[in-house]
Structure formats: C-alpha cells, structure tokens
Amino acid sequence: MTSEATITAFRRAEELVSRRRPLEALRTLEPVLDVDSDKPSVQLLLGRAYFFSSQLQRAENAFLRVLDFDPTDHYARLALGRTLQRQGRLAEARAQLRLAVTMHPDEPAYREALGEINTNIALRSS
Structure with missing residues (x-):
C-alpha cells in the first residue's frame, strides 16, 4: 500500500x-495496520473503533499501546x-481519568x- 493510499484509508x-460505523472503520483500517500499526494515531483510532463496536478488551489494549508510545497522551487516558x-x-x-484531568x-x-466515575463509585459503596 502506498503512503497516499494509507493516508486515504486512515x-x-x-x-x-x-459517523458511528466502527465495524466498517475496522475493515478500512486493516491495510493501514499492515503498514503503520506502531503509530500512536493508528492505535488510537483502532481503539476508538473497538470501543464503539463494544470490543472493550481490544479497545483497552489499543489505548494501552498508545500510552506505551506516549504516557502523557491525555486523550488516550480518557x-x-x-x-x-x-x-x-x-x-x-478513576485512576486513568484523574491522570487525564491532571x-x-x-x-x-x-x-x-x-x-461521573466518582458518583458511580460513591453509589456502589453506599
């Protein structure tokens, strides 16, 4: 895949x-992942697509990869x-969101x- 085709697919x-069409996004990202899977922007987009398709463990793994590249990425923490x-x-x-807010x-x-997290924790503990 050419660089231009990779950018277009991304x-x-x-x-x-x-547009909340994460499964189509995941299919579109497949050739990008073959070329640029180690780019934080690709992993962040991958994580978002997984999140919106309720593939939460995969989303978690993608966001953790972004944070491996850059621990100061506040959006990845969110x-x-x-x-x-x-x-x-x-x-x-809560720990991740505290870091993002900080x-x-x-x-x-x-x-x-x-x-919202603090409220949910308080409600669970009462």
Whole structure:
C-alpha cells in the first residue's frame, strides 16, 4: 500500500468512526495496520473503533499501546478510562481519568467523566 493510499484509508476510517460505523472503520483500517500499526494515531483510532463496536478488551489494549508510545497522551487516558468504566472497573477507570484531568485540567469533558466515575463509585459503596 502506498503512503497516499494509507493516508486515504486512515482518513476514511476516521470518518467512519465519527459517523458511528466502527465495524466498517475496522475493515478500512486493516491495510493501514499492515503498514503503520506502531503509530500512536493508528492505535488510537483502532481503539476508538473497538470501543464503539463494544470490543472493550481490544479497545483497552489499543489505548494501552498508545500510552506505551506516549504516557502523557491525555486523550488516550480518557479513552482508556471510559473503556474501563464500561467494563465495570471503576477504580481503574478513576485512576486513568484523574491522570487525564491532571494533564489537561481545562477540558470540561475530562472533569465531567471523572465526576461521573466518582458518583458511580460513591453509589456502589453506599
């Protein structure tokens, strides 16, 4: 696959994920993964497609790969936190969301996600 074809496939997969068509995005990403599987942007998009298709363990693995490349990627921490939340692993989710908020404190969506986790944990413990 040429570099231009890889970029085109990646952009198409991004569009499909944004339109909530994750299974099509995963198919579109297959040739990209053959060439660029070690790029954080590819793993992040892969994780999002897995997340939206409810393949949560695969999403978790993709987000963890992104964090292996760059532990300071606050969006990957948010996505990992949301993935862990959907798996019912609230304490682990809270840890990731706390890190995301610490890294990017001006993002209201991060604070909102952390507040939601804290509320769920409080409700479970009462």
